[in-house]
Amino acid sequence: MTNSDNTEKDYSRLVKFAAFCATGTAFLLVIIKLYAWFITDASSMLASATDSMLDLFASLMNVVILRYALAPADDEHKFGHGKAESLAGLVQAAFVMGSALLLIFHGTGRMISPQIVVQSEVGIWVTIIAIALTLGLVLIQRTVIQKTNSVAISADALHYQSDLLLNIGVLVALFLSQGIWLRADGFFTIAVGLYLLWGAGKIVWLSVFHLMDHELTVDEQDKIKSIVASHKQALGMHELRTRQSGSLRFIQFHLELDDNLSLFEAHAIGEAIEKEIEDALSPCEVFIHHDPTSVVPEKNEPKYT
Numbered sequence: 001m002t003n004s005d006n007t008e009k010d011y012s013r014l015v016k017f018a019a020f021c022a023t024g025t026a027f028l029l030v031i032i033k034l035y036a037w038f039i040t041d042a043s044s045m046l047a048s049a050t051d052s053m054l055d056l057f058a059s060l061m062n063v064v065i066l067r068y069a070l071a072p073a074d075d076e077h078k079f080g081h082g083k084a085e086s087l088a089g090l091v092q093a094a095f096v097m098g099s100a101l102l103l104i105f106h107g108t109g110r111m112i113s114p115q116i117v118v119q120s121e122v123g124i125w126v127t128i129i130a131i132a133l134t135l136g137l138v139l140i141q142r143t144v145i146q147k148t149n150s151v152a153i154s155a156d157a158l159h160y161q162s163d164l165l166l167n168i169g170v171l172v173a174l175f176l177s178q179g180i181w182l183r184a185d186g187f188f189t190i191a192v193g194l195y196l197l198w199g200a201g202k203i204v205w206l207s208v209f210h211l212m213d214h215e216l217t218v219d220e221q222d223k224i225k226s227i228v229a230s231h232k233q234a235l236g237m238h239e240l241r242t243r244q245s246g247s248l249r250f251i252q253f254h255l256e257l258d259d260n261l262s263l264f265e266a267h268a269i270g271e272a273i274e275k276e277i278e279d280a281l282s283p284c285e286v287f288i289h290h291d292p293t294s295v296v297p298e299k300n301e302p303k304y305t
Contacts, residue, residue: 011148018144018153019063025137026056029130036126039119043110044170047103047189051166055159058095089207092155093200100196107189114182120174131167134160155203162199166192216242216249220281224251227276233269235293249284259292266290
């Protein structure tokens, strides 16, 4: 089994684990927050429960889409299904926006008609439990994102990072709404709604960035050029093209070699370079076109472009 295969398996295992953790946490949060809302009738608690319901639905959809995105390439999808992950990011962003608008709506209503929150101690304890559960999930998601750079998990993590702020806001609002500042309940709900809208915009940008087949980073491209340049028999390269789909990077370029090399020698050089690139940027697929230098048009450009 190659290093690339191991990396893809690790990626699949980690993102699935994060997705299932998110779904389970969201389900539990919905139950306890709805209970607290029925008891307290706090607008911020209803908004928090509504946000968690949307999170649950989005996380369930995330699990389904990720199963498709992580499926291996087939006859109809030769480059795999990785772009489904970016589509999941767009779907997640749509849910975040819907949640944000709902929060702003409820918060505005409570700002206009403020009232004291009843049995606030129930809401306070439920909110503290929600903060602890959400914090644990966010730590898991951040670990997975650091190791995978998953767009779908990044989008899902935005929900729960904003939930931390929302839950803290609810906690503060429950204290302040006891005659100190009645509009605190609505104010914190609106503030978190606006934050969610801003975060959703970032996820939309990131998803579109990947869907548009953007080139790999400059550092990654420089690493490819450096690997090729380190091989003495590689006389240059040109037409470097790169893109990323899910976890998998696709790299292709023309490798310039001496005219007198045999086909076997040229193939061996290409294989060595390909393996080194795969080890450095795993998981990736490398496509090399071998060019004799005599057929390469002369340009006033660097040899490694």
